[in-house]
Amino acid sequence: MKYLFDNLDMVMEHFWEHLSLTFSSLGIALCFAVPIGILAAKYRRFNSVATGVLGVIYTIPSLALYAALIPYTGLNVTTATIGLVAYAQMILVRNVVAAIHSIDPMTVEAAKGMGMSKWQIIAKIELPLAVPVVLAGIRIATVSIISIGTVAAWIGAGGLGRLIYQGLNHDHTGKLVAGTVSIAVLAIAADLLFRAAERLIGPKTG
Amino acid sequence: MKVIQQIIEYFELNTPVFLKNLETHIELTLVSMVTAIVLCVPLGVWISRKARVAAVVINLVNIIRVIPSLAILALAMPILGVGFLPAAVALTILACPPILINTCVAFREVSPAAREAALGMGMTPLQTILKVEFPLALPVMLAGIRTASVEIIASATLAVLIGGGGLGNYIINGISMMSESFLLIGAIPVALLAIGSEVLLGALQKKASYQ
Secondary structure: OHHHHHOHHHHHHHHHHHHHHHHHHHHHHHHHHHHHHHHHHHOHHHHHHHHHHHHHHHHOOHHHHHHHHHHHHOOOHHHHHHHHHHHHHHHHHHHHHHHHHOOOHHHHHHHHHOOOOHHHHHHHHHHHHHHHHHHHHHHHHHHHHHHHHHHHHHHOOOOOHHHHHHHHHOOOHHHHHHHHHHHHHHHHHHHHHHHHHHHHHOOOOO | OHHHHHHHHHHHHHHHHHHHHHHHHHHHHHHHHHHHHHHHHHHHHHHOOOHHHHHHHHHHHHHHHHOOHHHHHHHHHHHHOOOHHHHHHHHHHHHHHHHHHHHHHHHHOOOHHHHHHHHHOOOOHHHHHHHHHHHHHHHHHHHHHHHHHHHHHHHHHHHHHHOOOOOHHHHHHHHHHOOHHHHHHHHHHHHHHHHHHHHHHHHHHHHHHOO
């Protein structure tokens, strides 16, 4: 633990690196996942194809996926981001589909009956009902990206995983503990933060 | 095409080495999965009956689940040293959360009516668990085991970093040497193992839920 506090500046630098890798991947992943999810919720056949393909990708171990990508995209942040986006897809698409399916058609019908316009229904009924489920997906995706991001350090993406690898390679327990503790703190904090957001945004029942 | 040639050349000379790595990988996975099942299934059944204990245990386990697998493997090194055993211990810890949570949920969802009917027929509590609750809970439990096994096969590639061996050997060396053939020799079998276990346990799960 002493190493962690003595080198807080350096650890923080890796921490920010990790955070920016996580959120840039998450942002890119969302740009793909939302349209795919909306399409998959509408067309059943597209849904089974999409979940099939994404499921296979999701099953492939991260280090193996990176190993397959390296010859084409090299040892850098790009490769890391591609892998992270690919893993997040499955989780995000699944939750977008679940979110859209969770909207009760009766509620929409009731809104229509009350004279709401199409856009009002989307803005005031469908979105508020869907967002908490999507947010749960974003939480799980974020935690997974943080986790797989540690592996990405091995292929030159930087971040807190680098401390762990250096610790392992040099048998440097201080570095190792600094890396593991800070990554665990980051992952747990992200989880708690998103859970709190879900509770805040979620529909008030009872 | 050069890569395929290199891979063929590698296998001509080193098939026993590859098989040894594959064996270690499967061994690591099986040892940690079996240990996790033996530990977590009884614990899951027990906590499914105690709502308050279950809430505490599941919250705790959820925290472990959030911690990256590499961090747990890396922490095993200063505590337990390097080699097969520390890797197996770390992987067991990683395998526990999905199995424990799913067992607990599965047994909690068994309809109280079925349990009552079994007791009414004069079954002992143990008989009720084994003959009524267990078959009903099995599909959900298997879902947890399936999730865990895919995670463990993936994490076992990282075990090589703490001297646990396995197919991760090829990938880590492939990255260090920038050797495409080595990368693929590691990556393809690992991916196939993961997909294979997913398909196999998925089929098993489907079969169990038809009863």
